[in-house]
Amino acid sequence: MNAEHWGRRLAELADKYGVPGAAFGVLRLTDSASPQDDERIEVAHGVLSTATGVRATPDSLFQIASLTKSWTATAAAWLADSGALDLDRPIADLLPGLPLGDLTPRQLLSHTSGLEGDVYFDTGPGDDCLARYAARLGEIPRLHRPGELWSYSNAGYVLAGRVIEAVTGLVWEEAMRELLFRPLGLTRTVVSAAEAVLHRVAVGHRPGPDGLVAPVAAWRPGRFCGPGGGIACSVGDLLSFARLHLTGGLIGNGRRILGEASVEDMRTRRADLPGGRLNTAGWGTGLMVDEWEGHPVAGHNGEIAGQSALFWLCPEQGLAVALLCNAASLGAEVLADRMMREAFETFAGIAMPAAPAPPARPWRGNGAPTGLYERYGSRLEVVSGAQGPALRREGEDWELVPVDDGLFLTRPAAGSGWLPVTFLNLGGTRFLHLGGRAHRAVAT
Structure with a gap:
């Protein structure tokens, strides 16, 4: 492995696309069981904050955003292995009196619970923040019946974190330290800003009015977000977590902390994503799952407070690739796409799927169902104009390009990536699926 080449490539692309x-x-297992014999690359480039100019290093901490969900799901798998948690049993047995007790942990972890995705009740910094959040979720109507549809839910992961607390008797943060951080020997993985300041840590950046990225003013929305997006770590610690999945549940000294069947279960597809052929094919338990040129892969991506992250695993080749950025921007998306494509081509001989793009020949089937579609905190309108159907969001019209019956592509701005838009009819109720979230039809 040529670390110098990849450091140089990261620098070229980060500078080209404006990522601070x-x-x-990259991690690749060898025939040896010892992690000391693994092949590894860990490189960094740029600054942790444009305000301070502190250099980014491989041991710097970045927020991993929704990659945290894979860690929370792994902790739940650990508890299932131990017999303390049944992933398919209603959580009412663990959280009596909760109005959402008919849901199962697996539905929460696979985003099929029907809970709204982005419900941000800031329930304070106390150790009871997840319990207080869970108690308030009953105030929000469910988007759909449990198991009926896949729709990405941060709220579901907060509730899953509360389930872990109920099983372990520990707050979510301490449960993660006890079940994962300490056994894996992670020394650069934290769950709070108070811990992060003891390390070399990245500050998030977002584009300003001039198009240039600038530091954000907040770390994350609140402690309640922990189970769905609260971890910060170095790229090396993220690879060590990935190694647990590549080895089927073994840690550095060869000790098993997770059953091989449980690791495989996390990569078993539990739900298909609407518009699957234009998106990741499906979802397991805490992991996106897909096949690239016939090779099973799994991973996750995420964005929070001006930082973005992703990692992908190819278990059959013992390969993991990870990228952490202190920017949430189009440039960061392009950087991630380029680095991942080049890495998988180089180390696995696998071509990642092409990004979604409009068909060469326009689809002439049914048009987009016009009307209003809503979810908590979001309102979309599908309109029909002189130029064809469009998706109206916050006063802006995004072109809808037909791909197939009920399947379209749109993009927020010229130059940005195309996003699948899928229309579904479930039991007489229409849904619009965009950005991983389902929106229910409220008017036609």
Whole structure:
């Protein structure tokens, strides 16, 4: 493995696409069981904050955003292995009196619970923040019946974190330390800003009015977000977590902390994503799952407070690739796409699927169902104009390009990536699926 080449490539692309700082890592297992014999690359480039100019290094901490969900799901798998948690049993047995007790942990972890996705009740900094959040979720109507549809839900992961607390008797943060951080020997993985300041840590950046990225003013929305997006770590620690999945549940000394069947279960598809052929094919338990040129892969991506992250695993080749950025921007998306494509081509001989793009020949089937579609905190309108159907969001019209019956592509701005838009009819209720979230039809 040529670390110098990848450090140089990261620098070239980060500078080209305006990403202040990034860390990139590759892990490939060898025939040896010892992690000391693994092949590894850990490189970094740029600055942790444009305000301070502190250099990014491989041991710097970045927020991993929704990659945290894979860690929370792994902790739940650990508890299922131990017999303390049944992933398919209603959580009412663990959280009596909760109005959502008919849901199962697996539905929460696979985003099929029907809970609204982005419900941000800031329930304070106390150790009871997840309990207080869970108690308030009953105030929000469910988007759909449990198991009926896949729709990405941060709220579901907060509730899953509360389930872990009920099983372990520990707050979510301490449960993660006890079940994962300490056994894996992670020394650069934290769950709070108070811990992060003891390390070399990245600050998030977002584009300003001039198009240039600038530091954000907040770390994350609140402690309640922990189970769905609260971890920060170095790229090396992220690779060590990935190694647990590549080895089927073994840690550095060869000790098993997770059953091989449980690791495989996390990569078993539990739900298909609407518009699957234009998106990740499906979802397991805490992991996106897909096949690239016939090779099973799994991973996750995420964005929070001006930082973005992703990692992908190819278990059959013992390969993990990770990228952490202190920017949430179009440039960061392009950087991630380029680095991932080049890494998988180089180390696995696998071509990642092409990004969604309009068909060469326009689809002439049914048009987009016009009307209003809503979810908590979001309102979309599908309109029909002189130029064809469009998706109206916050006063802006996004073109809808037909791909197939009920399947379209749109993009927020010229130059940005195309996003699948899927229309579904479930039991007489229409849904619009965009950005991983389902919106229910409220008017036609």
